[in-house]
Amino acid sequence: GQQVMQIPQYQHVQEGEDFTTYCNSSTTLSNIQWYKQRPGGHPVFLIQLVKSGEVKKQKRLTFQFGEAKKNSSLHITATQTTDVGTYFCADPGSSNTGKLIFGQGTTLQVKP
């Protein structure tokens, strides 16, 4: 079935280093959403990308949607301990029902 693959599964960085997680699909995505889940918390919506090649920024976070709309990335510049958590990409698939298929997530640990 349809799914999005995320890499890496885990990433440990020193505070101040950059971090990137990648989301890949074998099929063209209509759009892609990103969510963050803090340890012990629940997923929280970050952003949605819709257009081919789209780039959006939220402070130190940069989100990209591939030209072919088959991949996406989230890049964090100069990580802080508040960035700790699991980052999920989510694919709405082809049905117009609001259903999302979540990737496996990338768990980020930041060493102070």
Add this chain to the structure above:
Amino acid sequence: DAGVIQSPRHEVTEMGQEVTLRCKPISGHNSLFWYRQTMMRGLELLIYFNNNVPIDDSGMPEDRFSAKMPNASFSTLKIQPSEPRDSAVYFCASSRQGNLGDTQYFGPGTRLTVL
């Protein structure tokens, strides 16, 4: 505005017992989703409703699981009988229209432990 409300927040029960998880979606949201999260399987969609009607329950593990949405402001997920492998965090989420690209808003989750 209150977010998605789930109860209980924690549940510890013994194998064979019935477990009922509850969810109140954000007022005005027409779609409701039940997820299960474990280390091994990640975040799995169990079932979702649009306008109180179940649309897709293909993610429900087996007949021991059932979900209802009797009205727009309340849903339950029931496990009967419960088994240790059902131990997980169960999230409820809601979205406005249930359309392509709608943002989902998650509740705090219910951490279920079946002994």
